[in-house]
Amino acid sequence: MAETSHASAHQTGHAPHAEGTRRDFLYLMTGAMGAVGTAAVAWPFIHQMNPSKDVLALSTTEVDLSPIQQGQAITVMWRGKPVFIRRRTEPEVQQANAVNLGDLPDPQADSARAQRPEWLVVVGVCTHLGCVPLGTKATDPKGEFGGWFCPCHGSHYDSSGRIRKGPAPKNLEVPTYTFLTDTRIRIG
Amino acid sequence: MVGLHNSDIKNPTLRWIDQRLPLISLMQNEYAKFPAPRNFNYWWNFGALAMVNLMIMIVTGIVLAMHYTPHTAFAFDSVERIMRDVNYGWLIRYIHANGASMFFIVVYIHMFRGLYYGSYKAPRELLWILGVVILLLMMATAFMGYVLPWGQMSFWGATVITNLFSAIPIVGDAIVTWLWGGFSIDNPTLNRFFSLHYLLPFVIVGVVFLHVVALHITGSNNPLGIEPKGPQDTVPFHPYYTVKDTFGMCVYLMVFAFLVFFAPNYLGHPDNYIPANPLVTPAHIVPEWYFLPFYAILRAVPSKLGGVLLMFASIFVLFLLPWLDTSKVRSARFRPVYKWFFWLLVVWCVILGYCGAKPPEGIYVVLSRLGTIYYFAHFLIILPVLGKLERPLPLPESIAQAVLGGGGRMPAGAVAKPMEKA
Amino acid sequence: MRRLVIAAAAALSLSAVAAPQPALAAEATVAPPAQNWSFGGLFGTFDRASAQRGFQVYKEVCAACHGLRHLSYRHLGVLGFSAAEITAIAAEYKVPDFDDDGQPIERDARPSDRFRSPFANEAAGRAANNGAYPPDLSVIVKARADGANYLYALLTGYGNPPAGMQLGEGMHYNEYFPGHQIAMARPLNDEQVTYADGTANTTSQMSRDLTTFLAWAAEPEMEDRKRMGVKVMLFLLILTGLMYASKRKLWSDLH
Numbered sequence: 001m002a003e004t005s006h007a008s009a010h011q012t013g014h015a016p017h018a019e020g021t022r023r024d025f026l027y028l029m030t031g032a033m034g035a036v037g038t039a040a041v042a043w044p045f046i047h048q049m050n051p052s053k054d055v056l057a058l059s060t061t062e063v064d065l066s067p068i069q070q071g072q073a074i075t076v077m078w079r080g081k082p083v084f085i086r087r088r089t090e091p092e093v094q095q096a097n098a099v100n101l102g103d104l105p106d107p108q109a110d111s112a113r114a115q116r117p118e119w120l121v122v123v124g125v126c127t128h129l130g131c132v133p134l135g136t137k138a139t140d141p142k143g144e145f146g147g148w149f150c151p152c153h154g155s156h157y158d159s160s161g162r163i164r165k166g167p168a169p170k171n172l173e174v175p176t177y178t179f180l181t182d183t184r185i186r187i188g
Numbered sequence: 189m190v191g192l193h194n195s196d197i198k199n200p201t202l203r204w205i206d207q208r209l210p211l212i213s214l215m216q217n218e219y220a221k222f223p224a225p226r227n228f229n230y231w232w233n234f235g236a237l238a239m240v241n242l243m244i245m246i247v248t249g250i251v252l253a254m255h256y257t258p259h260t261a262f263a264f265d266s267v268e269r270i271m272r273d274v275n276y277g278w279l280i281r282y283i284h285a286n287g288a289s290m291f292f293i294v295v296y297i298h299m300f301r302g303l304y305y306g307s308y309k310a311p312r313e314l315l316w317i318l319g320v321v322i323l324l325l326m327m328a329t330a331f332m333g334y335v336l337p338w339g340q341m342s343f344w345g346a347t348v349i350t351n352l353f354s355a356i357p358i359v360g361d362a363i364v365t366w367l368w369g370g371f372s373i374d375n376p377t378l379n380r381f382f383s384l385h386y387l388l389p390f391v392i393v394g395v396v397f398l399h400v401v402a403l404h405i406t407g408s409n410n411p412l413g414i415e416p417k418g419p420q421d422t423v424p425f426h427p428y429y430t431v432k433d434t435f436g437m438c439v440y441l442m443v444f445a446f447l448v449f450f451a452p453n454y455l456g457h458p459d460n461y462i463p464a465n466p467l468v469t470p471a472h473i474v475p476e477w478y479f480l481p482f483y484a485i486l487r488a489v490p491s492k493l494g495g496v497l498l499m500f501a502s503i504f505v506l507f508l509l510p511w512l513d514t515s516k517v518r519s520a521r522f523r524p525v526y527k528w529f530f531w532l533l534v535v536w537c538v539i540l541g542y543c544g545a546k547p548p549e550g551i552y553v554v555l556s557r558l559g560t561i562y563y564f565a566h567f568l569i570i571l572p573v574l575g576k577l578e579r580p581l582p583l584p585e586s587i588a589q590a591v592l593g594g595g596g597r598m599p600a601g602a603v604a605k606p607m608e609k610a
Numbered sequence: 611m612r613r614l615v616i617a618a619a620a621a622l623s624l625s626a627v628a629a630p631q632p633a634l635a636a637e638a639t640v641a642p643p644a645q646n647w648s649f650g651g652l653f654g655t656f657d658r659a660s661a662q663r664g665f666q667v668y669k670e671v672c673a674a675c676h677g678l679r680h681l682s683y684r685h686l687g688v689l690g691f692s693a694a695e696i697t698a699i700a701a702e703y704k705v706p707d708f709d710d711d712g713q714p715i716e717r718d719a720r721p722s723d724r725f726r727s728p729f730a731n732e733a734a735g736r737a738a739n740n741g742a743y744p745p746d747l748s749v750i751v752k753a754r755a756d757g758a759n760y761l762y763a764l765l766t767g768y769g770n771p772p773a774g775m776q777l778g779e780g781m782h783y784n785e786y787f788p789g790h791q792i793a794m795a796r797p798l799n800d801e802q803v804t805y806a807d808g809t810a811n812t813t814s815q816m817s818r819d820l821t822t823f824l825a826w827a828a829e830p831e832m833e834d835r836k837r838m839g840v841k842v843m844l845f846l847l848i849l850t851g852l853m854y855a856s857k858r859k860l861w862s863d864l865h
Contacts, residue, residue: 023859030852034434037849044276048251053273057684057722064710226864268680268749271831278831279838427860435857438850445846449839450652453752461753461828462745471788 060188062180065119073136075124078187082124083175084136084148085185088159093117095146096160106171110160113174121177121185122161126150128168133157148172218404223422224429225410227591231305232408232429233436234298240437241291242396246389248284249333256336258382260375263338264463282452283444288330289455290444292478295323304530306518307409313510315402320506322395327479327503329388332381334476335373339460344473346373346381352486355496372466412590413518414583421587472547480544481537485563487548488556498560505567512567514575522581529570536562639788642756642763645818649758649825653840655833656826658690659807664823665689667803667816669699672747675739675794677727680748681827684721688830689823696721740780742793751821751828758825760786765817768796 061078063085068074073086088096096110114120126133128150134140135148135157143149144165145158155166162171177187195206195213206212255274257266270277299319302308308316331349335342350367354360369376407416416422423429447454455477459470475483482499489495505512520527540559546552584590648657665686668678683700687693703726704716719726727746729735735743751757763786771783771790781791798816805811809819826832 026852026856026859030849030856033845033849033852037845040845044279045247045251047275048277048280049254050275052255052269052275052277053684054269054682054722055273057682265680272680272685278835282835423864428864431853431857431860435850435853438846438853442843442846442850445839445842449835449842452835458753458755458757461749 060186062184062186064184066183070118072138075136076187078123078175082132083187084120084122084124084161084172086120086136086159088114088118088120092146092159096158096162099158099160099162105163106169108160108162108171113160113162113171115177115179119185120159120161121174121187122172123175124148124172126152126155126168127163127170127172128153128155128166133172218400219430220424220426222404222425223416223419224408224425225412225416225421225587226423226428227410227412227587228408228429228432229411230436231297231301232410233433233440234294234301236429236433237294237437237440238291238298239396240440241287241294242389242392245284245287245291246393248280248287249386249389251280252284253386256382258336258379260338260378260464263336263378267337279448282448285456286444286447286452288333288476289447289478290440291326292330294440295326296478299323300534302409303533304520305409305411306413306513306515306520308510309513309515309518310510311406312402312409315399315406316510317507318395318399318402320503322392322399323506324503325388325392325395329385329392330476330478332385332388334460335378335381336385337460338378338464340462340464340468340470341457341460341473343373343464343466344469345475346377348473349475350377352496352499355493357493409518410587411519411521412584412587413522414587417586474545477541477545480542481540481559482544484540484544484552484556485560487544488553488560498564502560502563505564509567509571513571514573515571515578515580516575517580517583522583523578524581525578526574529566529574532562533566536566640763640786642759642786645759645762645821647758647825648822649832652836654836656689657822659809660819660822661689661826662691662823663805663807663809663816664819664821666805667798667820668747668823670803671797672820673728675728675735675744677729677746678725678748678827679727679746681725682722683719683725685830689826693721740793744794747824747827749828751825753828757828758821761824762817762821764792765798765820766814 059079061076061083063076065085065087068085068087070087071089071092073084075082075084077083093110099110101107101109110117113122124132124136129152131150131152133143133148133150133155135142141149143156145156147157147159147161147164149156150166150168153167155168156164157168157172158164160171161174163169175187177185179185192207193210193213195203195210197203197206197212202212252270255266255270255277257263267281270281272278274280302316302319331345335346350364350373353363353367356363365371367377368374369380410416457474457476462470474480482502485502486495486499489498515523515526517523520530536559539555540563543552543556543559548556584593648654648660668676683696686696686699691699697720700719700721700723703719703723705719705723705726707715707717709715728744729738732743745753751761754760764784767784767786769783769785771777775783775790777783778791781793782795783790784792798813798820800813801811803811803816809815829835
């Protein structure tokens with residue numbers, strides 16, 4: 001039936017070709033509108049899984065640095081991840097500065113990583129596959145370069161948190177932080 | 189005997205798959221080529237709309253479950269957090285909440301369409317019964333979903349409805365305690381309701397699948413209530429009905445969107461924005477609007493057990509409908525007397541709904557009782573008797589003749605032009 | 611098409627009939643008169659200046675007894691408060707926390723903290739208020755039928771009881787409270803709050819501002835919702851028109 005009526009429509013149409021074009025255009029418009037609508041509907045359902053406003057509001061942490069002795073390091077939580085804060089000794093800072101940048105897998109000067117040489121603040125997540133490297137506690141192995149050592153796949157970081165050996169591609173990430181006072185920082 | 193499915197798909201990759209797993213053939217046969225009577229009116233859109241609505245509910249529900257906390261101490265707060273802090277959380281929650289109302293509007297219209305055009309009659313009895321099963325599952329799902337925000341109406345609605353089971357002699361109290369998992373509606377109840385509220389929609393999907401399978405065995409009924417006799421009486425489902433259903437869906441979405449964006453709490457109850465309080469019962473407990481007719485039947489009877497039994501019976505009588513209606517003619521178009529009783533049923537259902545929202549006193553009790561009497565009389569007395577007494581109008585010879593010959597009510601004799609049979 | 615219109619009308623009338631009626635409409639409840647709100651209608655938005663003044667009224671008067679626990683101080687940014695102002699507002703409150711050694715302390719609230727509730731829990735609230743619990747106001751406008759009008763009517767509805775009416779101990783007469791007896795004493799009096807912007811601080815003006823603020827607190831998504839709603843409706847209108855034209859075109863073959 002559908003076929004016979006198609007035929008009759010073409011017979012009765014004054015200009016079958018123009019009629020067909022107009023029809024195609026209408027269907028195309030309708031289809032395009034429908035596609036646009038469907039795409040627009042998808043966004044809220046995707047975006048709902050992004051961090052909600054209350055989660056974003058908790059994205060800063062303040063840390064009191066006064067209890068940390070030279071050569072010590074602490075771990076604080078920031079956005080659900082560990083942040084290492086190390087109060088470096090003079091030799092550690094010198095060691096960090098003495099490296100030839102050309103030898104580094106991810107070249108970065110120590111001065112670009114520490115706002116004040118004494119304090120190193122890095123996100124404690126290995127840039128390889130997300131493990132937490134050892135080296136913060138006094139009893140931890142610090143790796144071959146006196147910084148951190150990731151036990152999962154053997155990445156070695158130096159006293160500036162830079163990758164020196166192993167599979168990790170990048171240096172330990174430095175979060176945005178500001179010194180509120182000499183002994184207080186805000187991370188994030 | 190094993191062998192590859194005989195696929196007629198041209199694309200070699202798709203053909204390779206279709207020969208082994210003939211999903212594409214299945215879809216083509218059941219949704220594209222599937223011959224549907226050519227004379228559906230817009231009331232036939234509501235089955236597809238119900239399907240769309242079910243999908244909307246499942247998608248928004250899965251998303252809400254990502255942010256909701258099923259614990260009495262956090263449930264209300266987590267819902268407010270969804271409204272305030274989750275990205276587009278307000279949109280998704282309002283779609284879900286109003287989607288429940290839209291679902292019942294669509295399904296009730298779908299059912300009344302079935303009643304008007306006799307879609308429950310042989311050979312579609314099982315199709316209808318599966319539909320009633322879906323309605324029951326929807327009611328259970330909607331009821332448990334309404335408990336989850338843990339507002340006053342959630343709590344007291346749950347208390348009242350679960351207490352219905354205490355009307356059962358001897359084991360009633362034990363059943364209620366079992367439903368609650370305690371001695372009142374509390375955290376264990378909320379947890380199990382959340383679990384079941386998540387599960388039941390997928391059970392509904394399963395029964396909907398069976399509903400569609402049964403539909404594709406018997407084929408659709410149509411406004412004339414006569415079976416298609418050949419290809420001249422049908423059109424392929426795609427594109428004719430996919431396009432028509434999509435148009436209907438757009439209209440439905442406009443109603444839906446208006447509720448969601450401009451009157452999101454219109455169908456809700458303000459008391460459900462008061463956190464649940466086991467010590468204070470709201471002055472006036474009303475269920476969601478879609479339960480109101482049943483609620484009126486429950487309260488129409490001055491006996492606890494009687495009210496509960498009648499309420500459940502009002503749904504279970506629908507299971508028997510295919511055998512209660514003795515008329516051989518399906519469509520009310522050709523049943524001049526039934527047509528009036530049908531509209532009387534609609535009016536009484538609306539009145540019952542109105543009474544369900546009112547306090548159980550005075551005129552509302554009287555109307556509830558009259559409505560209850562009519563409701564049961566309609567199914568148990570009028571339909572069996574009417575089928576024997578009524579003189580139906582003559583049926584058209586075929587769908588094509590009625591449609592193309594002009595007007596659906598054409599008497600059987602007046603044939604405009606003879607249609608060739610295929 | 612005609613049938614579709616009937617279907618829509620049927621659906622709407624069904625829902626209209628079934629719409630929840632105000633509880634016990636006949637008994638001792640007076641319907642609040644409708645006010646003209648900045649946030650009413652299909653395009654309404656919250657009057658920011660009014661809402662800010664309303665926040666001041668809440669802070670200086672209501673907050674002594676009523677919480678606003680679903681809001682965080684950071685939410686005030688939407689009303690036009692700057693980040694510095696919000697930090698200052700938050701710092702006026704102490705919230706419980708733990709120090710690094712796990713000892714309970716009270717520290718200054720931060721913008722990310724929830725509004726501090728005046729009572730630790732409902733029982734404490736009742737004990738301090740003669741047995742009547744001052745409800746949290748976060749969603750109060752959604753939690754009452756005709757919420758904004760009701761709230762305004764309640765705040766301005768105090769007066770002397772009609773002759774012959776016996777008020778309970780510690781109760782106050784209010785025309786719009788269900789039962790006309792309310793435990794809360796008249797909260798707002800003329801000139802009680804001093805507005806920085808010089809707006810007249812009459813009871814009705816303060817009530818109006820407070821209601822605007824609480825309407826925002828209950829439905830902070832309302833402006834986004836209506837704005838998106840207008841776009842969605844226009845889009846659907848066009849799509850429906852196109853769909854109808856396509857359907858007509860397609861089916862014209864068959865008739």
